[in-house]
Amino acid sequence: SQELEQSPQSLIVQEGKNLTINCTSSKTLYGLYWYKQKYGEGLIFLMMLQKGGEEKSHEKITAKLDEKKQQSSLHITASQPSHAGIYLCGADGGGSQGNLIFGKGTKLSVKP
């Protein structure tokens, strides 16, 4: 079965610094989703990538899917305390169920 591995598991950065979170799949990705989660709250949808080499940006967050469609990266430029949280990648599970599978998350802390 397909698995998603995120790295790093946790990350502490100084405010204003750039950072990258990676999501690697054991199989080809046909739909890759990035979410942000705050404890006790729901998931906030950030971006969806489908095509190899695709790159999308929203404010200071950029996500990219590699050409082979097995790895995605989420890059935050000039991090701010508001970026702190847990970032989850999700992907199409590939089965007839049509569900998503998820990585274990990356906890981001931003020091003022």
Added chain:
Amino acid sequence: DTAVSQTPKYLVTQMGNDKSIKCEQNLGHDTMYWYKQDSKKFLKIMFSYNNKELIINETVPNRFSPKSPDKAHLNLHINSLELGDSAVYFCASSQVDRGAFFGQGTRLTVV
């Protein structure tokens, strides 16, 4: 060992029926969630429970009722099922400052 377990994986039922989806987590987490995945694979939170107490109850029909008999279980009961309820439903659990662990999802089809 399965961390978050949902049953059933598939559920096909007729309109008007009442059904339940069960969720159990063996991680010792305090918080459990129910999400609905829409056709675009967006996840919308429905409910969140912390130590058996409801902390988030988003705008969902009253036909949906979560039940948490203990900290490790959060079941979703749906009354009078409608065609529009067809979706994939995810259970998840988390602990403070940790990512959520998701179940495998339950595909509900209402016919």
